[in-house]
Amino acid sequence: MDFIDSHAHLTDPAFDADRDELISHILPAAHIVKSVEIGCAPNEWQPTLDLAAKYPQQIVPVLGVHPEYAPQFTSAHLAPYQQFLASGNVSAVGEVGLDYTCLDVSDKATQHALFSQMITCADQAGLPLVLHVRRQGEDYSAYTDCLSALSSWKQNTSRPYSGVLHCFCARYEEAKQALDRGLLLGINGCFTYKKNEYVREAVKKAGADKIILETDCPYLSPQGKRGTRNDPSNIPLIAQYVADYLNIPLEELAQKTTQHSKLLYAIP
Ligand SMILES: [Zn+2]
Numbered sequence: 001m002d003f004i005d006s007h008a009h010l011t012d013p014a015f016d017a018d019r020d021e022l023i024s025h026i027l028p029a030a031h032i033v034k035s036v037e038i039g040c041a042p043n044e045w046q047p048t049l050d051l052a053a054k055y056p057q058q059i060v061p062v063l064g065v066h067p068e069y070a071p072q073f074t075s076a077h078l079a080p081y082q083q084f085l086a087s088g089n090v091s092a093v094g095e096v097g098l099d100y101t102c103l104d105v106s107d108k109a110t111q112h113a114l115f116s117q118m119i120t121c122a123d124q125a126g127l128p129l130v131l132h133v134r135r136q137g138e139d140y141s142a143y144t145d146c147l148s149a150l151s152s153w154k155q156n157t158s159r160p161y162s163g164v165l166h167c168f169c170a171r172y173e174e175a176k177q178a179l180d181r182g183l184l185l186g187i188n189g190c191f192t193y194k195k196n197e198y199v200r201e202a203v204k205k206a207g208a209d210k211i212i213l214e215t216d217c218p219y220l221s222p223q224g225k226r227g228t229r230n231d232p233s234n235i236p237l238i239a240q241y242v243a244d245y246l247n248i249p250l251e252e253l254a255q256k257t258t259q260h261s262k263l264l265y266a267i268p
Contacts, residue, residue, distance in 0.1 A: 001254045003239060004261040005035040005232035007095070007130065007166050007186055007214035010059070011047045014218035014229055022231060023055050030233035033258070034267055035059055036214075038130065040066035040095050042077045045084060052089070060265055062130055064094040068102040070114040078117070085125035091265040093122035094130020095166055098142040098149070101134055115149055123156040128264055129163035131183070135170055143174045150181060161264040167216055172202035179210055184260055186214045189230065192223035192241045200245050208246055208253055212261045213239055 010019060027035060037059050039048030045063050052061040063084055065073045084090055096118040098111050122129050133146045155162040165178040166186035175185060185206055191199055203211060215238070217230035222238050236250075243253040261267065 001031055001251055002033045002258050003031055003213065003235045003254055004258050004267070005032055005215050005217075005235050006164065006212045006261045006265070007038055007188070008035045008217050008232050009040075009219075010035060010037055010217070010232075011039065011044060011051055012218050015231070022233075023058055026231070026233050027058065030236060032232045032235055033058070034261070035232045036091065036261070036265055037061050038095050039063045040132075041069040041072055042081075043072075045081070049084070049089065060091050060267055061089065062092040062094050062265075063090050064092075064096040064118060064130065065114055066095055066132055067097055067099040067111045067115065068106050070106045070110045073114055082121060082124070085121060085127060090125075090127065091267070092128045092130050092163075093118055093125070094164075095132040096129065097132040098146050099132060099134045100136045100139070100142050112145070112149065115146075116152060119149065119153050123154045126157050128157050128159050128161060129153070130186075131163060131165050132167065133165065133170075133174075134167075135174075140170060140174060143170060143177065147177050147181070155182065159264060159266060161260065164212060164264060166214060167220070168203070168211075169196065169199055170202065171198055172205050175202045175206050179206060184264060185211045187211045187242060188214045188216050188238060189220035189222040189226075189234075191245075192238060193226075194223065203242070204246055208242075208248055208256050209260075211242070211257060212264065213242070213257045 052059040168185040169190040221230040243250040
């Protein structure tokens with residue numbers, strides 16, 4: 001049974017002490033065959049590519065600018081970014097999107113301008129999008145705004161899936177809008193938290209054919225491991241929660257989600 005962590009941040013300093021041990025030994029032991037590494041600020045791009053170059057069999061690089069870091073992206077970053085995307089070494093554009101929980105450091109206008117620039121970059125490079133969208137309490141307007149920003153998205157990629165709504169933690173209403181745009185849902189520790197029954201119900205309605213598994217490590221450890229550092233070896237634990245809730249065999253969930261991650265990120 002093989003798994004893929006479709007969204008991780010292994011270049012985070014939280015892994016400085018044991019990154020090599022983790023990638024060389026702990027991931028293979030947990031049947032994690034690939035880990036998609038998200039470099040989501042300009043200063044993370046090169047370290048992300050370096051990690052992928054060091055572990056070409058395991059690490060799949062994705063580059064973007066997280067909405068919280070939008071102010072860090074200047075016009076000087078655009079050309080090098082487009083070159084990275086055109087190099088053929090990068091599997092998607094992300095994580096990019098809208099997040100109104102961090103407006104104190106990244107205002108709406110800056111986020112929207114960057115997001116539309118990133119959508120254009122993805123289309124130009126023929127790459128899928130890894131979307132970060134976050135509700136603010138009961139305010140889901142970031143989702144509505146994201147969907148309207150995506151109206152300019154040409155989905156110019158030859159992949160069977162043109163994007164993923166990563167860290168899905170919303171209602172079926174939002175899931176449905178994402179699925180209607182041909183997006184997958186990225187499922188992580190949020191699915192396992194006691195208070196998130198509405199997330200589980202939304203995922204059940206979406207079904208196992210519309211989801212991929214992720215950790216978003218070092219954040220969002222699944223239930224039972226909360227408060228500790230998350231890492232890709234927790235994917236089987238998240239998978240077990242999902243398989244139990246959807247009432248399907250773990251093997252079937254592993255097979256489907258691994259296949260969908262491969263199709264999304266063009267992993268051979
Ligand atoms: Zn992330």
